Amino acid sequence: xxxxxxxxxxxxxxxxILGTLLRVGVVASMSVVMIGGLLYLFSDHASLIDxxxxxxxxxxxxxxxAILVGLKELNAKAIxxxxxxxxxxxxxxxxxxxxxxxxxxxxxxxxxxGLFVLSIIMYSLSDKLVG
Amino acid sequence: xxxxxxTIIVLAGAFLAGLVGSLTGLGGGVIIIPLLTLxxxxxxxxxxxxxxxxxxxxxxxxxxxxxxxxxxNIRIGMxxxxxxxxxxxxxxxVTVYLDPSYIAVIFGLILLFSAAMMVVKKxxxxxxxxxxxxxxxxxxxxxxxxxxxxxxxxxxxVFGGFIMMFFAGxxxxxxxxxxxxxxxxxxxxxxxxxxxxxxxTSNFMMGVTAAASAIVYLHRGQIDPGIAMPVTxxxxxxxxxxxxxxxxTKTDKLKIVFAVVVTFLALQMIYNGLSGKL
Numbered sequence: 001x002x003x004x005x006x007x008x009x010x011x012x013x014x015x016x017i018l019g020t021l022l023r024v025g026v027v028a029s030m031s032v033v034m035i036g037g038l039l040y041l042f043s044d045h046a047s048l049i050d051x052x053x054x055x056x057x058x059x060x061x062x063x064x065x066a067i068l069v070g071l072k073e074l075n076a077k078a079i080x081x082x083x084x085x086x087x088x089x090x091x092x093x094x095x096x097x098x099x100x101x102x103x104x105x106x107x108x109x110x111x112x113x114g115l116f117v118l119s120i121i122m123y124s125l126s127d128k129l130v131g
Numbered sequence: 132x133x134x135x136x137x138t139i140i141v142l143a144g145a146f147l148a149g150l151v152g153s154l155t156g157l158g159g160g161v162i163i164i165p166l167l168t169l170x171x172x173x174x175x176x177x178x179x180x181x182x183x184x185x186x187x188x189x190x191x192x193x194x195x196x197x198x199x200x201x202x203x204n205i206r207i208g209m210x211x212x213x214x215x216x217x218x219x220x221x222x223x224x225v226t227v228y229l230d231p232s233y234i235a236v237i238f239g240l241i242l243l244f245s246a247a248m249m250v251v252k253k254x255x256x257x258x259x260x261x262x263x264x265x266x267x268x269x270x271x272x273x274x275x276x277x278x279x280x281x282x283x284x285x286x287x288x289v290f291g292g293f294i295m296m297f298f299a300g301x302x303x304x305x306x307x308x309x310x311x312x313x314x315x316x317x318x319x320x321x322x323x324x325x326x327x328x329x330x331x332t333s334n335f336m337m338g339v340t341a342a343a344s345a346i347v348y349l350h351r352g353q354i355d356p357g358i359a360m361p362v363t364x365x366x367x368x369x370x371x372x373x374x375x376x377x378x379x380t381k382t383d384k385l386k387i388v389f390a391v392v393v394t395f396l397a398l399q400m401i402y403n404g405l406s407g408k409l
Contacts, residue, residue, distance in 0.1 A: 091338030
């Protein structure tokens with residue numbers, strides 16, 4: 001029994017699930033970005049771009065809250081940002097998945113390491129890092 | 132320039148960047164940033180934000196294929212991610228306080244280094260000699276499939292590799308690139324991990340590292356939907372096509388031609404940075 005647990009990551013089923021998780025994440029998020037992109041081009045195609053100087057307030061959808069609010073109003077830019085957000089969370093989901101598989105393996109050292117990596121990412125989510 | 136024209140140009144450029152980036156192993160980010168800044172006059176902070184999103188897309192997309200082959204060492208990946216996520220967040224926090232011209236110069240230097248790494252012949256230094264206490268404690272040693280069956284390998288100089296990865300994460304967070312060339316130094320040269328394992332493991336880590344800094348960029352407004360959308364779609368589709376034709380194409384000549392182009396771009400970035408044009 002214990003030798004079976006040790007081979008958890010070698011288990012092809014788990015590897016296939018992990019691969020599928022990543023692929024679904026990428027395909028889903030890119031589809032959302034593309035839908036938002038088409039709407040954005042449809043409504044804004046003739047406007048002029050201005051990216052010469054960086055302005056932190058210009059994008060408008062720069063927090064999860066703002067993106068969700070914009071999403072409810074079906075704002076094209078908010079839909080693109082939501083797709084980007086899904087894409088960002090794809091590798092994060094993979095870390096969560098790995099933590100669970102280490103837990104099943106009873107490799108508590110790596111459960112701790114995984115939780116540490118996850119907490120760094122969550123800390124960067126907290127918005128405190130941007131002045 | 133109108134939104135439509137800008138989107139079409141960036142989409143085409145990002146597609147080429149993704150295609151060539153995957154054929155040469157350089158990655159799309161290092162090509163799309165010079166295109167956006169030098170050719171289209173986009174502020175480098177926006178270019179960095181868009182590039183990091185494309186790094187997540189290509190890394191996750193190809194990791195899906197690698198994972199099924201079962202050679203990624205998830206323990207090495209997770210262990211080194213401690214270094215890369217902390218440093219990527221630090222890099223992403225610091226980058227906005229840097230003058231764009233400094234970023235351009237650092238970027239140019241990393242480009243020059245990546246171009247050199249691309250043409251230098253890689254030597255597989257992996258072996259199964261007794262490794263240090265750290266590698267045993269963190270259970271980093273592993274096996275991978277070869278034609279003669281499963282082969283064991285030992286991981287060396289874990290501390291040195293960890294420090295190098297920390298540096299790679301800082302560069303990734305500062306410049307919005309995957310910094311694959313630096314990760315190769317850490318994993319192949321310092322830790323002496325076999326190629327097959329290091330390539331896939333480095334790719335596994337890239338998505339997580341990039342996600343950590345992408346969140347910081349997003350909060351700061353560096354990820355603009357109008358740029359990130361064509362960049363991500365273009366780079367991902369180019370990289371997907373690239374990985375399909377890579378199997379049956381010899382890339383040696385392409386790499387040399389491309390090293391020359393990248394060197395030119397690097398010098399241009401450094402010159403523009405020094406003369407304050409960016």
